[in-house]
């Protein structure tokens with residue numbers, strides 16, 4: 001194994017062994033591990049805690065030459081792992097059969113290690129311009145407010161950047177005519193809300209003695225689930241669909257037809273396992289998820305709450321939600337309260353960093369192309385896009401060397417692992433991206 005790849009594999013294994021399950025997080029020991037590597041090499045850095053135990057580490061270097069600032073961003077915390085379901089100890093960091101095993105092997109300790117290696121390469125060889133920043137942060141899995149969000153708000157001096165390279169994209173979608181690597185350029189907004197329905201109590205032995213709030217909530221849940229907001233296909237989503245169709249060998253004249261309003265239902269029918277993901281990129285979505293009502297089996301409930309997970313495309317907000325729900329449910333008979341609001345964010349395509357990613361993919365994965373993509377969930381990129389107008393992309397390049405089903409089972413699931421050949425690919429393509437970026441920027 002090449003020395004720098006071995007560095008990444010060893011560090012990844014060590015990071016997995018530091019249990020940073022969030023909650024509670026307790027990322028400081030992992031931040032210290034990274035800080036030690038930086039200190040050994042005399043790189044300027046700071047370990048900051050948003051609260052006791054909630055450590056993030058930030059390192060930086062100035063080239064002395066004018067140029068853009070670029071931040072390599074990753075997170076130290078992981079989601080819980082139920083060791084009883086795993087075939088190895090999830091915090092062993094075991095290197096076995098050509099794989100590194102454990103919670104965080106993909107999400108996101110791989111990035112912590114790969115980005116650190118690439119950062120050191122560029123700093124030690126002085127192959128960068130402007131300010132190059134590295135940050136491995138706390139709390140991403142619980143929303144990032146104690147990690148990246150905290151740094152953006154409290155220590156912009158450390159993390160403000162023109163460009164951010166983060167998680168959230170980079171995976172390969174194999175097709176019949178080559179692969180497409182997806183770069184996350186946008187993420188949907190989160191607008192969780194609660195609907196409260198009121199009725200009047202009664203004895204349940206006489207169902208008509210009261211006004212049943214549970215039935216009102218049920219009818220609302222059905223109404224919300226049985227109708228979909230119309231599609232609003234953002235240009236980068238259209239571009240992604242066309243690139244994926246091209247990789248599938250669909251002839252050029254058919255592609256715009258399939259991504260037109262009329263063609264979309266056909267496209268979704270043909271998308272198989274990917275259909276739910278594609279569908280959610282095309283429109284605002286609403287999913288009723290929690291219903292709370294009723295106290296006793298023999299009492300007609302007079303109050304019932306229905307929670308809805310609503311995700312909005314860029315350009316939509318609270319007013320759209322209120323209008324849509326009112327029209328759907330007939331305007332009255334409920335109260336709507338938002339429990340969480342976080343607007344969608346997006347970055348432009350076609351920047352020097354996007355072009356650098358295209359060049360890196362062309363050279364590290366010949367015959368493959370790059371397409372922008374919008375994630376339906378959020379990442380820490382949103383803090384930077386919002387606060388600084390940063391161009392932030394999700395790009396942790398990974399080949400699909402395991403079946404898609406297996407990959408999906410691993411992230412936030414069981415037996416999370418990454419092949420050493422993929423660690424190497426991730427490192428090489430990341431470094432190549434940065435080298436190309438400094439030629440273009």
Ligand SMILES: [Zn+2]
Pocket residue numbers: 075107108140167
């Ligand atoms: Zn993650």
